[in-house]
Amino acid sequence: MKFLKTLSVQVLLALALGLAAGAAVAWGGGAGGARVVEAVEAVGGLWLNALRMTVIPLIFAVLVTGIAQVADAAATGRLAGRAVAWFAGLLAVSALTAIFLVNGLLSVWPVAEAAAAALRAGAETPLDSAATSPDFAAWVRSLAPANPVRAAAEDAVLPVVVFAVFVGFALTRLPDGRGRTLLEVFQALGDAMIVIVRWVLLAAPLGVFALALGVGLRAGAGVAGVLGQYIVVASAAGLAVSILAYLLAVTVGRVPLTRWAQATSPVLATAFATQSSLACLPAMIERSRDNLGVPPRIANLVLPLAVAIFRMTSPAVNLAVCLFVAHVYGIEPTPLQYAGAVLVALAVSVGSVGLPGQVSFIVSVAPICLALGLPIELLPILLAVEVVPDIFRTLGNVTGDMAVTAILARDEPEAAVEARISRQA
Template sequence: MKIKLWQKVMAGMVLGIISGYILKEQALILKPIGTLFINMIKMVVIPLIFFSILNGVTNMNDASTFGRVGSKAFFAYCFTTIFAVMIGLGFAIIFKPGVGLNIQLGTESVTHVQKSALEILMDIVPTNPIQAMAASNTMQVVVFAFFTGFALILIGDKGREVKNLVVSASHLVFKMIELVIKLTPYGVFAIMSWVVGVYGLDVMFSLGKFVLVVMGALSVQYILFGVMLFVFAGLNPLPFYKKMINTQMLAFATVSSKATLATAIKELQNKVGVSKQSASFLLPLGASINMDATAIYLGICSVFFAQVVGMELGMTQYLMIILTCTLGSIGAAGFPGGAMVMMGMVLTSVGLPLEGMSIILGVDRFLEMLRTTVNITGDCTITVLIDKSEGTFNKKIYYSEEKDDEEDYD
């Protein structure tokens, strides 16, 4: 029987903890392996940010085709994502999962020059995009990617060759990510060994609190989807949750929103009563720009790492976190490990060290399974709300009992 990646990661984490406990400070010899793994993640951050966001923007051509429906969905996705970040920040600020966990994470990266909101706004537009990429100025890269994408949309068919190049480059970057992710078990083993060996098992107890905080925030978001259905569509959310179980379990197992799309589209039509047009358009759009659970996770991690290194975050930093978490969740959409890579953009935006990611690698896979489940549930929720507002929603199908033999409601 083939061992799945998440099983390998969990095994690497457990073996790393045992190894670190046995070797004590001698586990430091494994630190270079973990450092190499982190460096590989850093290596792909900038190209991934650029091409994934550029690809996502150019794919919004479909939104102009459906006009009103697309604009409704876009603003709904943006609103829920921003609100999700604030949920994550709130949970991290209230429950303080990083307080008391004292680990040196590369203090050279922690120094942050205080800037006003106006200065930060002026700095996000690059004067030299190539230099911005070379300097790993993630916000400037994001702005350039959005600007390039909108320009490609405006020139239409004249940019077809460039769009094809962007798609190919995105596939290339995703394959690079896939190769890096496959090394995760070994990186986790090395990192957990030296962390436990040097800092002891107290680290594990602190991670337990971190996991509980993330799970609590995700649970609130999951419940809020039902509240949205009740308030904005006048629907009892229980049939929705019941009929989405199969889609949610597939998302949990595959850890990919895009891998779950085909099943989600079919079940929204056949079981929930969403029109074929809305299901086939809004869900793929949501998989590209709507990652509420990822936004929650990035927000919690930002405050968590700040608490670990003892960095006080001001209002400007929180606003920057909200902005970068929203953009980061867009770039992280649809592939396993995306949040860990996009976290680099969020951390660097407020002067936090990328090495902080090494602390949570061991528990990230489990949390990612939960995040993907919440993400696809959010996509489906917004699709139902928009379809209901357009008057094309079939309430009879929504409240009907599930059938063993599914029918097509085209």
């Protein structure tokens, strides 16, 4: 069967088999079986470390090139600059939405303490591995790293992100295209890291099976309920962003609800089937022009730009993942940690656009976890069930892309004239 050949399905099956096998060993395997599981689990630890080694260089490389791309786009004209401004504002709203939604949802529907304790034990991550947050003065000072290399070595993600943002903007300001050579170097570095991550992810079924085996040994099959709760929480964050984009299109873009639903329904069907905003681009352009009356000049500029640098659901769902991990570990981030996490989430949402799904999950979520002072040992397990939340990510992304396009078209004189002609016809 063809669907069994996809990596996502293989990883999901590996997770289920690992949990079941670990639980079986815990039930009747004895001390010998437990030692075998622990030996196999070391392979999972090796696989996790192979993923971790690429996070800092990859996030730095993609941020530098992504920020330079945003700066270049904003400088190409008034319409592109307005689009970038809308993208930035909506990404910030997306991040804040996740913080309030997820914390509110988990206060009403908390992670069961017994299940959380079992999952923590399965991941073998001590609670004191979380970093403490400095006071405000120290936090402000830390934003500009005195030694970027040391910050990277210590997994101090926020200073690394700030340094990468400055480097990205600075390279676009060098005269005579001198920054282009260095940008190409960072592009090559990022591409090389992506190749390494793809190599590592080829072994994802084995790595996830090995990690899940240890989780199943210590946590048992009861961890399935926690994973189901995670799927609901992460998907709810993506759904909330989709609803927000809908409301913006109807209220700010002034598109009648029925017309908007008719225009977006084929695009959403494509998004559901492909989980790829890029695959939805032709349908988004066609529907925006033909059904929403967006002038081709606007649709042909804004929508490709949105696909290139804008993922509206990225901050929301990535923060939802991290906040769920925080609730599992019983960690309450401080306001300063939240502020740092939002800044990191906004930055990586730009840098991770265009990366493959499994790669973008690691490069986007791990830095936010580190900014919040959270362990990342649970991320491979959550990656295995990312198939469902990823659908809601894509639905929200394409809805946001079309909503911004409709809003920008509303204020363009060309769009107003064409809309009036359409109504008269």
